[in-house]
Amino acid sequence: MQLRYVFTELRQGLRRNLSMHVAVALTLLVSLTLAGVGLLLREQAQLTEEVWGDELQITFYMCNGANDRNPQCAGAVDDSQKKVITDALEDNRYVDKIEEESQEQAYERLQALDVEGVSGPDPVVRAEDMWESYWVTMTDPHHSAEIIEAVAGLDGIDHVGDVHEVTGPILAAVDGLQSAALVGAIVLIVAALLLVANTIRLAAFARRREIGIMRLVGASTLYIALPFLLESLVVALVGIGLSGVALAAVMHFGVEQRLSSTAVTQWVGWEEFFSSFAIVALLGILLTLVPTLLLTRKYIKV
Amino acid sequence: MIRFEKVSKAYPGQARPALNSLSIDIQKGEFVFLVGQSGSGKSTALKLMLREQRPTTGRVYVAGKEINRLAGWKVPRLRRQVGTIFQDFRLLTNKTVAENVAFAMQVTGHSNREIRQRVPETLELVGLDGKGDRMPDELSGGEQQRVAVARAFINRPMILIADEPTGNLDPGNTVGIMRLLDRINRSGTTIVMATHDVQMVDQMRKRVIELEHGHLVRDQVQGGYGAQF
Ligand SMILES: Nc1ncnc2c1ncn2[C@@H]1O[C@H](COP(=O)(O)OP(=O)(O)O)[C@@H](O)[C@H]1O
Ligand SMILES: [Mg+2]
Numbered sequence: 001m002q003l004r005y006v007f008t009e010l011r012q013g014l015r016r017n018l019s020m021h022v023a024v025a026l027t028l029l030v031s032l033t034l035a036g037v038g039l040l041l042r043e044q045a046q047l048t049e050e051v052w053g054d055e056l057q058i059t060f061y062m063c064n065g066a067n068d069r070n071p072q073c074a075g076a077v078d079d080s081q082k083k084v085i086t087d088a089l090e091d092n093r094y095v096d097k098i099e100e101e102s103q104e105q106a107y108e109r110l111q112a113l114d115v116e117g118v119s120g121p122d123p124v125v126r127a128e129d130m131w132e133s134y135w136v137t138m139t140d141p142h143h144s145a146e147i148i149e150a151v152a153g154l155d156g157i158d159h160v161g162d163v164h165e166v167t168g169p170i171l172a173a174v175d176g177l178q179s180a181a182l183v184g185a186i187v188l189i190v191a192a193l194l195l196v197a198n199t200i201r202l203a204a205f206a207r208r209r210e211i212g213i214m215r216l217v218g219a220s221t222l223y224i225a226l227p228f229l230l231e232s233l234v235v236a237l238v239g240i241g242l243s244g245v246a247l248a249a250v251m252h253f254g255v256e257q258r259l260s261s262t263a264v265t266q267w268v269g270w271e272e273f274f275s276s277f278a279i280v281a282l283l284g285i286l287l288t289l290v291p292t293l294l295l296t297r298k299y300i301k302v
Numbered sequence: 303m304i305r306f307e308k309v310s311k312a313y314p315g316q317a318r319p320a321l322n323s324l325s326i327d328i329q330k331g332e333f334v335f336l337v338g339q340s341g342s343g344k345s346t347a348l349k350l351m352l353r354e355q356r357p358t359t360g361r362v363y364v365a366g367k368e369i370n371r372l373a374g375w376k377v378p379r380l381r382r383q384v385g386t387i388f389q390d391f392r393l394l395t396n397k398t399v400a401e402n403v404a405f406a407m408q409v410t411g412h413s414n415r416e417i418r419q420r421v422p423e424t425l426e427l428v429g430l431d432g433k434g435d436r437m438p439d440e441l442s443g444g445e446q447q448r449v450a451v452a453r454a455f456i457n458r459p460m461i462l463i464a465d466e467p468t469g470n471l472d473p474g475n476t477v478g479i480m481r482l483l484d485r486i487n488r489s490g491t492t493i494v495m496a497t498h499d500v501q502m503v504d505q506m507r508k509r510v511i512e513l514e515h516g517h518l519v520r521d522q523v524q525g526g527y528g529a530q531f
Contacts, residue, residue: 005408005409209392209394210394213394213405213453215378215381216352216381216392217382217385217406217410217453217457218378218379218381218382218383218457220375220411221374223411
């Protein structure tokens with residue numbers, strides 16, 4: 001195949017439709033960045049739930065005899081008290097699953113948040129300061145009150161963890177932002193699709209003589225379509241590259257430099273960035289190549 | 303080489319069909335004029351040979367194959383075997399004469415070496431020796447049509463289809479183009495040419511197929527345009 005022709009056409013095509021290509025690349029930049037932010041927020045919601053438990057969970061913290069909040073606590077919880085508590089939980093019809101967390105496990109989880117004073121040679125907080133706990137998964141989040149009522153007053157219970165108090169605002173903010181980002185992304189994706197379609201139409205019109213002659217002399221459809229496909233691919237790669245830079249900036253200036261200092265939850269990191277960006281890149285390629293393929297088939301069909 | 307079996311073509315929204323049960327058979331190496339008034343269906347018949355259009359009913363065979371049963375990806379291969387020229391030349395105005403001719407080879411995947419050899423050869427054949435570097439708008443109409451013939455012929459097609467190729471030319475250039483087509487025909491290429499140039503058809507003494515409102519009204523070996531039985 002004579003690729004020189006294809007690349008000459010590609011260069012000419014990029015130059016001829018420069019303003020359209022810039023419009024497509026910028027629209028891709030914004031739509032893909034919004035989609036990427038949406039994906040990062042989803043990851044953030046998951047991380048937050050991993051750290052704090054999801055909305056279906058309540059946590060019963062048991063007395064540890066060290067820093068209990070409940071004046072009723074008389075030393076650390078003992079096995080017979082724990083038996084009474086688990087029996088009460090197992091009897092409750094709104095309880096789906098019970099997981100036990102030891103003081104050491106709780107301590108490890110705290111260390112993962114990287115709070116000051118937890119790690120190091122002389123930590124302020126130790127494993128003995130943590131509470132043993134039951135993480136109860138409910139069949140229905142609306143019935144938390146019934147479960148709490150049945151268990152909270154039992155001997156050995158220090159306090160009930162209200163997950164919503166901590167994660168509620170975070171998850172609500174994440175949810176809201178995520179919806180906004182996705183709605184914005186969808187609107188701009190539609191705009192990007194229309195721009196791509198229009199660019200192809202203009203390019204096909206500008207090259208209609210060449211295309212007509214190529215069809216007459218028997219150039220293959222792929223050969224005729226190749227400059228269009230490459231043109232779209234170049235624009236897509238530019239848009240994707242720009243959105244990668246934008247997302248990396250969000251990660252660096254937003255998450256790393258601002259949010260990381262507040263240790264209420266574990267924040268998304270570069271691993272989540274790369275997995276989100278991979279999806280965004282794929283989306284960008286699909287958004288440009290699929291309409292290009294469909295439209296070139298339409299405009300240059302033999 | 304080309305066979306129509308009861309071919310009809312009705313364009314959507316047209317009251318009368320453009321072709322009506324047309325049956326013709328053109329042998330390899332023949333030179334055939336397709337004549338008839340404007341709107342009689344000549345261009346439609348030529349488009350059917352290239353699968354630019356498809357028949358509503360009937361079958362079209364080119365080089366032994368029923369071309370409407372051809373898979374879409376094989377259509378380019380069919381068109382490489384059929385050269386085409388038109389009344390309006392259809393040259394690329396931003397390319398030189400040589401580039402226009404080379405274009406047909408480039409986009410069908412020939413090597414640069416083949417192109418460098420074949421383009422000057424073919425330009426010489428059509429009488430455009432030394433004009434390869436000119437732009438199309440620096441040439442006369444007759445010369446531009448020669449460029450189109452060179453482009454249609456450079457891949458050595460078995461068939462050359464010409465739709466009123468002399469329609470825009472003065473008598474002198476018309477004769478030149480006809481001599482050129484005759485020479486190409488003598489080299490073994492089948493030629494089908496639509497025209498309504500009475501004088502020229504009379505002079506050439508070739509087979510004439512006449513259409514009227516899409517019907518075949520005459521198929522005469524060595525006919526003249528207006529000749530009657
Ligand atoms: N693409 C088309 N769509 C609709 N009608 C067409 C089309 N092409 C040709 N026709 C009609 O078909 C008839 C034959 O046209 P054509 O084959 O171009 O005749 P000719 O070449 O002999 O002048 C005419 O009535 C013309 O209007
Ligand atoms: Mg016509």
